[in-house]
Amino acid sequence: MKTSFRERVISVTGMTCANCVATVERTLLKLPGVEEATVNYASERATVRFDPAEVSLDQMIERIERAGYGVVRGQEGVELTEAEAITRDEEIAFQSRKFWTGVAFAGPLFVLSMFRDFGLLGSWANDSWVNWLMFALATPVQFWVGWDYYVGAWKSLGNRAANMDVLVALGSSAAFGWSAMVTVALTNGTVVFGTHVYFETAALIITLIKLGKLLEVRAKGETGAAIRELLELRPNSANRITESGEESVPADEICVGDVLLVRPGERVAADGSVIEGATSVDESMLTGESLPVEKLDGAPVTGGTVNLTGAFKMRVERVGSDSALAQIVRMVGDAQGSRAPIQRTADRVAAVFVPTVIVIGIVTWAVWWFGTEADFTESLMRFVAVLVIACPCALGLATPTAVMAGTGRAAGRGILFRSSEALERARDLSVVLLDKTGTITRGQPTVQSVVSDEEVSLLGGADEYVRLAASVEALSEHPIARAVVEEAESRLLDISAVEEFKVIPGQGVSGRVEHRSVAVGTSALMTHLGVEGVIEWTSRAEDLEAGAQTPLWVAVDGRMAGLIGVADAVKETSVAAVAALRSRGLRVIMLTGDREAVANVIAQEVGINEVYAEVLPSEKAQVISQLKERARGAVAMVGDGINDAPALAVADVGMALGTGTDVAMETADLVLMRGDLRTVSEALALSERTLRTIEQNLFWAFFYNASLIPVAAGVLYSVAFLPTVLRSLHPILAALAMAFSSISVVANSLRLRRVRIPGLPSEN
Template identity: 40%
Template sequence: MSYTKRFWLSLIMSIPMMIQMIGMLFNWMMPGHNWIAFIATTIIMIFGAFPFWKSGWAAFKNHNANMDTLIAIGTAVAYFYSVFAMFTHRAVFFESAAFITVFVLLGQVLEEKMRNNASSAVEKLLDLQVKDAEVLRNNEFVKVPLEEIKIGDMVRVKPGEKVAVDGEISEGSSTIDESMVTGESMPVTKSMGDKVIGSTINKNGTFVFKVEKIGSETMLSQIVELVKKAQTSHAPIQKLTDKISNIFVPAVLIIAIVTFIVWYVLVGDTFVNALLYATSVIVIACPCALGLATPTAIMVGTARSAKMGVLIKNGEVLEVINDVKTVVFDKTGTITEGIPKVTNVDGDEKEVLTVAASLEAVSEHPLALAITKKAKELAIKTQSVEGFTAIEGKGVRATVAGQEIIVGNNKLIENYQITDEMKKQMNTWQAEAKTVVLVGKAQKIIGLIAIQDAPKKNAFKAMNALKKRDLQPVMLTGDNQLVADAIGQEVGISQVIADVLPQDKADQISSLQAQNKVAFVGDGINDAPALSTADVGIAMGSGTDIAIESGGIVLVQNDLMGVVRAIDMSKKTFNRIKLNLFWALIYNVIGIPVAAGLFSVWGITLSPELAGLAMAFSSISVVGSSLLLNKTKIADD
């Protein structure tokens, strides 16, 4: 039986006792009220409280104690004493056992509802999926159910329709509302070659896209899966609360026994009053709020982050990121747009581009793509190559028409002749933040190609925002120092680490970790080791799947301000966990002395049923505190 059903059954069964308590204020007694209370409370104990007893007994058999132990003892003491008292014609307090159960279940119901709301808020994204789409079949577009769409299909999307699955536009252009997935409120302009995300809304143009991902592989499905895993994860601080609970429960039982002995033996109060004080201590001390403090904040925080386009994979990230002092950025595709373009050619342009494009035609490096694209724009035909060799971090080498050709950086030209004029030109372009590719033929440098990858428009804004938060931004790149320094200066990064080979990135992260905890932001396959090595890996969502798999945080948008939002939201969530723990503990510190009767001289006491209500309120307050994360403001510096 669910918490909700148990709560409503217990609440309905407790109504006669509520009526009796109100009647007592007017000196009215319900006929047969003891028997009515006995029957109603017995039903409540069987269906409402028994699962707590079962859990508490299981913990006891394993030489352990949990939150249910205190609830079980509190309700059992109140119930069985009342049964004994009824048959020996003494005062009963069935209502204490009944209302303790009702209020505990109320807290559980509210917690369950909050959990369901947090989970369904993300899962509702899946309901946004279309049921069918127009797919090209036999040279015409026909309506096909979503489950029949296959990878490679061509899908047409008209204005106002939703994109069915993930893919790449092959024809047409439009603006697309991606807010439900990325958190970006402004529609994004898309044209041929751009990626589209399933369930986003096409605003004004008609386009055709090629299907690349379906089912569980789509971005939307992956987001839901990531958030589900995050919501069920534990932050390391949860281990502290588990330790506290293991010590706290036995300590409370000892306090309750001491309370009974003091009131009954030393003070000389009645057995019933001493038992009530002891029961109140047990009930109010139940650390339910302590148990709720961490998971509720994680659930709400990760769900809120997902709506902002920030996917936090687990609770551990929330804790670690609080100690991060250095944020390291990969350059290409992270700080820069990742779409380099040829801006200048020194030497015989046609010959230089012919030779370079011939070698780079078989390479997938971003700089190679820039060179081949420039050659195509100028209608330059490439030549066949032999003995092609890629030299990692340096460039490529091959034979063209019987002559050795090299295309790469200055690490590759040790045995090649280069004029002073070319050296001067190379330094000039590098000072302008351009990457210079050298083209060599027959042991001589025949030309230079300048390629530039512009920084993202909000790169400076993001770096400035990090500095305001006392975080040190660092840039890590394989480019030479001159180019790297120029980019760093443009975006506001003073610490630049250049000339780093792909396999050495993780080593650089390890060196920085000797001083502070480090977060690394990257998006490429060669970033995966660095993402895994860093204390917190932040993967750009536009990157490869392996990079996203390696990151502890994934940014759905290719937006550097997402790094700031990710750090802010992580810190706010973890700070809310600490706030919840503080209130849960301070509540018990204050509540136990009151329940034990230390302030009874001044007329301040707490009956078991009121202790149960106070305990339920503490759980509600922690849940409410976590839900307030939905209202917290994230500065967009």
């Protein structure tokens, strides 16, 4: 029996570093029926592929919670995103309270400790009660502000996977516990443990790391701002037209089939089509296109766009999760929650990071205690510094924060990446194949010529065979078929019913109209059907092709009746788009099912040197597979996402040109919503910049840990010319450095939301 797998996104809270990601993944994968589980630290989402017959969503949530993490309750899509935003706001408020509580106690404690150490206070400062005062100030910080670290450490050890909480809890507890022992001993009149206490060190470690956590939560929220901005496009209410008149209703109550009135300045509340009125609409928030789009009777309108000029009525066709806006939010969320291949190295390091740091800390303490003249407390502080300065968070944040910021920036330009893997592959392209119709050309072919010969024609005139051809083509969804139908309508010809209608893929259509056998398509179709007179019409077809017209061969009752020349104008932006791709060193190829002569004329017009013409839809995938074997890099296919579905699926990167509402193109890795070929180059520029940011983040995360952990261990102690702060790194400075490390990675990723990227036009 075939297994029916489902995919579900679960929002997970309480993760503190990359090790938590691995723990949640392992926890889910242990459940029977879970085939795949991918957790993203920055977006705090787990994407799970599972068999609902073996495991339920409640079971997965229960197992995550048993592992010590929280789950945001809510349905998928928009509702889950809104619930996550509320949870994040609550987390920021919680972390803020913790931090300011830490400041309230650690601040006076630090001042008291420093003043005493520098002899700025009287002899009373050395009395034992002062140590107890310090103990009293440090205890709330250690066990209330820092309680999260103890809970997290305990649960992570229970899961047999040490995380950052273990390092913080162990390091701060060592300083606090030793100081408590010294305080008790001094009160009892013994100096067996020395006289110096480090309460301020323990308190400031927790407070500074809590500051880093607070800033990290806020910054992670910023990387996901693209989804929030999309959600804000939804209006709260709409004007619904009923039999009794107009009423204002909440947007959530709108149903398919409702008629809405949209006034100038209002946002469209749902997807649908104009049924009365004319206007212009601002679609820039969805497509990145700043120019208004004219909307006449029958034109599609998308929820979230802004009506600019005239009032109009619309009929609702899609609401809720079926709307274009909801699909965009879901697609951006999927991309931001996925894991890029470049993250794998960081994941492997993170898996052994914390245990390795603990071992380094113990070795550091042992070397300083047994191998030098340092006393126990100095050796202990080296141990604490090593634990506290280590930062697995930076490793976990390096890739996902950049992916979230980069895909969010792309969404603002009307470029939707389906996954971070597609984002990464787009940087490695060497070949780009472009479909002709609808990609390079407008995709709106029109009839340019009607060629007939009264001596050969069986019908006595061009109008009659155009009428018959249009009758058959009326049942086809191909753009060229629509052009023939529109030509017949412009000639005021009646379209008749068709019997025995057949579609011959890549060749044309046939059927019976008024007891006549009619075939419309390529010369290959005519030959296949054994039509008479094909040879006599060949030179005329070649004349049409020389003028960039695609000849449609029309046969009636087994004999040639005429030719219909159809042309599709090249988009104004195609020449610049091809030039931009070639300037990147890419090999640009046209891949089309059209006649070779027509394809060559169009290719020459836009600057393409290589053409694969007369390729059937089923053969396009084979061409791409062959190119992938020979290409030095990845191969991309750009098409309309419907007729080119097999080719898009086979390509390393499939790009579908949309129209602002065509976002549900399942086979495409990227959806370019503007329908503008120049956005291919924009997508590549964004991919390059995002991957460069990831590499910068990973370099910083590895460099930080590889260089500062040895400094904390004291390897520079014997270098006399260095300042003391580097030769003997204090745990407080180590905690500050650790907090800075995470924030610097997130801040670098956030630059993607604002930095000027070469290749992108100015954003309005």
